[in-house]
Amino acid sequence: MGGLLDAGYLISGRDIRGEIPYPTEAEMLEQVRTMIQTIRKYAVKTDRDIHSADWLFLITQSIYWLKTGKTTGKTQSAQWVLANCHYPWDGLLKKAIALRQCPALAQEQSWQLWLEQLGEGIQQACASLEAELNFFMLQ
Numbered sequence: 001m002g003g004l005l006d007a008g009y010l011i012s013g014r015d016i017r018g019e020i021p022y023p024t025e026a027e028m029l030e031q032v033r034t035m036i037q038t039i040r041k042y043a044v045k046t047d048r049d050i051h052s053a054d055w056l057f058l059i060t061q062s063i064y065w066l067k068t069g070k071t072t073g074k075t076q077s078a079q080w081v082l083a084n085c086h087y088p089w090d091g092l093l094k095k096a097i098a099l100r101q102c103p104a105l106a107q108e109q110s111w112q113l114w115l116e117q118l119g120e121g122i123q124q125a126c127a128s129l130e131a132e133l134n135f136f137m138l139q
Helices: 001-008 025-042 048-066 074-084 090-101 103-107 109-116 117-139
Strands: none
Touching: 025 048, 025 117, 048 074, 048 090, 048 103, 048 109, 048 117, 090 103, 090 117, 103 109
């Protein structure tokens, strides 16, 4: 909801963003906690679908929020994380960004194999997110 309110734009109808309350820090933190649980449960094994890489982008959006207090889009958060943080899964994130910028690559067998084997890397990225959340909570 924070992302919608911060960067969303109206494509049709009446703009009601001013009527929607901005999520509290507690709500945002709960969303991060819930997402970690979801990733731990559902992103252990990935498939050849391009959307398997989306887990990395959701993780970077949460890391971005924890570190800056702001929300941003998937690609922007991933690029920010690459530029400002150093994680063991940076190589996976670079490749995910390349795929996001050129989705046609997902039709190639080598990319499909990469997507299918992404589960372990996503779990590693999730561990980084969990560590960032724990650090945030100590502050």
